[in-house]
Amino acid sequence: MPPPSGSALLSVPPRPCPPAGLPWGRGGSGCPAPGLGYEPGGRRGVPGPSPFPPPPPAGRFVYQVNSDCHFTNGTERVRFLERYIYNRQQFLHFDSELGLFQADTELGRPSAEGWNKDPALLAQKRAAADRFCRHNYGVEKPFTIDRRVQPEVTVFPMKSGSQPHSHLLVCSVTGFYPGGIEIKWLKNGQEQTAGVVSTELLQDGDWTFQILVMLEMSPQRGDVYTCQVEHVSLRDPLSVHWEAQSDSARSKMLTGVGGFVLGLIFLAPLGLPDLSGHPGQPALVIH
Structure with missing residues (x-):
C-alpha cells in the first residue's frame, strides 16, 4: 500500500x-x-x-x-x-x-x-x-x-556597571524582515569595534525580528555617536545619532529612559556577553 x-x-x-x-x-x-x-x-x-x-x-x-x-x-x-x-x-x-x-x-x-x-x-x-x-x-x-519590512531604530543610553564613568548606548532595531541585517556603531564618524555587544536575533512571532546592539563608552561633551543599520528593505543605510551632553543633562536623560529600559527585562534570561569587547571586532552582521 x-x-x-x-x-x-x-x-x-x-x-x-x-x-x-x-x-x-x-x-x-x-x-x-x-x-x-x-x-x-x-x-x-x-x-x-x-x-x-x-x-x-x-x-x-x-x-x-x-x-x-x-x-x-x-x-x-x-x-x-x-x-x-x-x-x-x-x-x-x-x-x-x-x-x-x-x-x-x-x-x-x-x-x-x-x-x-x-x-x-x-x-x-x-x-x-x-x-x-x-x-x-x-x-x-x-x-x-x-517580503520586505523596514526596521525601526531607537538609540538611548543606560548606565554600565563595568567601569566607573562608562555608559552603554543601546541601539534597538525592531520590526524588520528578513532577518539578515548589518549594524555598526560610529563615534564622530569613525566606526567603533571595541566594546560592542549584542543580544541574539529574536523572532517576534509575526514574521518580524528584533535585536539590541550596545556600545560601551565614556562620552565627552560634543561627541556624536551613530547607530547605522543596513538592511535589504532600505535603499540607503539608516542612521540614528546621539550627542553627548553635560553630566546634569545626561542624568536627566537617563532618568527619562528608565521606563523604556524596563522593557529589556525580558532579555535577562538570554544573558549578555562580556562588555569589555575585543579590538578589531568587525561590525555585527546577521544572516
Missing part, C-alpha cells in the same frame, strides 16, 4: 482481561484474581476489589510525514525531501535527488524495500520536485522571499 501523508495519532487499547475461568497470568496485569479478593468483612475466597493497581490508560503514539522543499538560486535547483517520523525519530525518507526511499532505522527497512518496488509510487514522488515544490514556490514567493 502507498505511504500515508500528514500526521496521525494512534491509540493502542489496553489488553483485555481473560474471561472468567481461564488462567489470568502473573500479578500486575490489572485484572482481578477470581476467588482471591476480600470483602470489607475480610472473608477470603469471595470476589472483591483487586489488590493490584488499575491498568494504565491507552498508549498514545505520534506518526508524522513531513514534506520539505529545498531551493538553490530560486528554482535553479530544487530538492524534494519527504521524512517519515515515529515518536520523534525519523525512520524513513525519500530524497528526489536519489529518487528512492531510504531506511534510517530497521523500522523503516521493510517499507523502503517494498515501496522501491512500486514504479507508480516512485514516479509520483520523483515528480513532486516540479509538481509540488516549483509550483508552490511561484505561489508563495511574493509573501515570503519577496
